[in-house]
Amino acid sequence: MTVAAVELAGIVTRFGATVVHDGVDLSIPAGEVVTLVGGSGSGKTTLLREIVGLLTPSAGEVRLFGEPLLSGSRAEQVRRRRRFGMLFQQGALFSAFNVFDNIAFPLRELGCLTADEVHDAVMLKLAMVELQPEHGLRMPAELSGGMIKRVALARALALEPELLLLDEPTAGLDPDRSAAFVRLIRALQSQLGLTVVLVTHDLDTLAALSSRVAVLAERRILACDALDRIIELDHPFVERFFRTETSRRAMARGLESI
Amino acid sequence: MCQGVVVLRGEWTLRALSPELRRMRQLLDQARSVASWDLGGVSRLDNFGAQLLWRHWRQARPGRLSAAPELLRVIEAVEALGAARLPTRPRHWLAPIHTLGDPLLGLMAHFAGLLHLLGQLAIDLAYLCVRPGLWPIKEFSANLYKTGVQAMAVTALVGFLIGVVLSYLSALQLKAFGADIFIVNILGLGIIRELGPVLVSVLVAGRSGSAMTAQLGVMRVTEEIDALATMGISRHVRLVLPKVMALAVAMPLLVLWASGVAILGGMVSARLQLGIGFGFFLQTLPGVVPIANLYIAVAKGAVFGVVIALVACHFGLRVKPNTESLSANTTASVVSAITAVILMDAVFAIATRHIGVPL
Numbered sequence: 001m002t003v004a005a006v007e008l009a010g011i012v013t014r015f016g017a018t019v020v021h022d023g024v025d026l027s028i029p030a031g032e033v034v035t036l037v038g039g040s041g042s043g044k045t046t047l048l049r050e051i052v053g054l055l056t057p058s059a060g061e062v063r064l065f066g067e068p069l070l071s072g073s074r075a076e077q078v079r080r081r082r083r084f085g086m087l088f089q090q091g092a093l094f095s096a097f098n099v100f101d102n103i104a105f106p107l108r109e110l111g112c113l114t115a116d117e118v119h120d121a122v123m124l125k126l127a128m129v130e131l132q133p134e135h136g137l138r139m140p141a142e143l144s145g146g147m148i149k150r151v152a153l154a155r156a157l158a159l160e161p162e163l164l165l166l167d168e169p170t171a172g173l174d175p176d177r178s179a180a181f182v183r184l185i186r187a188l189q190s191q192l193g194l195t196v197v198l199v200t201h202d203l204d205t206l207a208a209l210s211s212r213v214a215v216l217a218e219r220r221i222l223a224c225d226a227l228d229r230i231i232e233l234d235h236p237f238v239e240r241f242f243r244t245e246t247s248r249r250a251m252a253r254g255l256e257s258i
Numbered sequence: 259m260c261q262g263v264v265v266l267r268g269e270w271t272l273r274a275l276s277p278e279l280r281r282m283r284q285l286l287d288q289a290r291s292v293a294s295w296d297l298g299g300v301s302r303l304d305n306f307g308a309q310l311l312w313r314h315w316r317q318a319r320p321g322r323l324s325a326a327p328e329l330l331r332v333i334e335a336v337e338a339l340g341a342a343r344l345p346t347r348p349r350h351w352l353a354p355i356h357t358l359g360d361p362l363l364g365l366m367a368h369f370a371g372l373l374h375l376l377g378q379l380a381i382d383l384a385y386l387c388v389r390p391g392l393w394p395i396k397e398f399s400a401n402l403y404k405t406g407v408q409a410m411a412v413t414a415l416v417g418f419l420i421g422v423v424l425s426y427l428s429a430l431q432l433k434a435f436g437a438d439i440f441i442v443n444i445l446g447l448g449i450i451r452e453l454g455p456v457l458v459s460v461l462v463a464g465r466s467g468s469a470m471t472a473q474l475g476v477m478r479v480t481e482e483i484d485a486l487a488t489m490g491i492s493r494h495v496r497l498v499l500p501k502v503m504a505l506a507v508a509m510p511l512l513v514l515w516a517s518g519v520a521i522l523g524g525m526v527s528a529r530l531q532l533g534i535g536f537g538f539f540l541q542t543l544p545g546v547v548p549i550a551n552l553y554i555a556v557a558k559g560a561v562f563g564v565v566i567a568l569v570a571c572h573f574g575l576r577v578k579p580n581t582e583s584l585s586a587n588t589t590a591s592v593v594s595a596i597t598a599v600i601l602m603d604a605v606f607a608i609a610t611r612h613i614g615v616p617l
Contacts, residue, residue: 117313140580141580160306
């Protein structure tokens, strides 16, 4: 039996008097691509931040690869953090470093790689996200929106993670680039056998990428299942989100693009 | 080529390899000339593992390689990359001259930029005289509060302490000559004419100048200044002018305030050290320090305030959208403002050398 890559049990999140999550349970098996959907303000990004430990839930437990996120010695926690990579919504590239140094940064932090090994690894990552070696010398401010996302993806992949978390990976990209980025993530996912958790509003992306969809509504996970079964759910949010004519068309387009 | 087979087993991933990487490199080095590699027992191979092997195979597949198809795919991806290298920017033969000349040209660009800012402000002022409704009164008021009122505590504290120290040190010397009475002259002239304006300028440059640069800098990073421009609102009128006006008004007041407190500190110290009473001190002061010194102090305060605000805004508007540029420009703003103030102070000292000094 394989351990779940991500396991959330009874997550409760409160900000002051507002309760965002009230008993979220979710188990994501290794190798799956799970999309979190929910209305705006339903706490999707918050949940993602709790998975990576940027926020601590008010109650409940986050387990990554079968172990509680914040357990063990400091060294063990650092090792656990190196098993996942996160792509932030705005890229979160270090603006003082060029592209090469941004991707090389986590590798250099390991402290055991030679300069040549770092160089080769960065070149491979750049090639994986379909960028040229000469892009390595650019500064983040000189990149277009799509390139920022790719460099951020390359950096998230630098440490060969098993789990990849994507926060709105295609937000702010035009449909063409967005489709290309989705194809890229799909190709990398199947090539590297990654587990992917993503948050998106974009139904094209959702349909093209996810093997499962988790619906976050009424402060908990309503259901986590394959897309075609989620669509059949009887719930006002699902009705509004998936069953309008535009949504159906967007999802059909997403499925076509792969 | 050596005979034999190298058999690899287990996980060949970055995470599994990194604790023993040094030993693995050595082992792979020893096996370098072996032509036959068996990767049948490898459970996982990631890109890093494949690149490590590839490097030890000297960028070519070994003569015989047996591996599962999914491992071969990883190796093929590394093979397909080939010898891609990060391009290096060639060093120009004029580089040493550039190293010398660039800062000089940069300095000239700064002066040109400051001049441009000043000119733009003059044009805006003229325009505002025609259209009085556009005066940024609210921003001016907010800046006056931030740079003036909120700076009163710290300038008073520093002024008081400097007054005490200056008075104490002078008293020691004056006592030796029996010239106790001259403490009033030294404190009065020194603090009002020179120390008060410069001291307040240094504090304000560090406190408000840096804040102005950082604020404008972050507004540039987040494109807020561009947003203003698209609404047809001049950044000079809305952002720069209120800051310059606020410091031009707040600085003279702060100079008077800080000088007053510094003299109070000096008086306290003189009374304890030399037994000079407050009443006598205050009676003597107007006689030995001509009123012209107060006017000079106020003028200095206004000029220094304008200089600090202009320098701060100039550097703030130059910030490029990255963290490094923000910190560099904030530092440059404070250092340049203080330097400029001291230069201006020297100009004042020469220009007013015949005014307000009892001969």
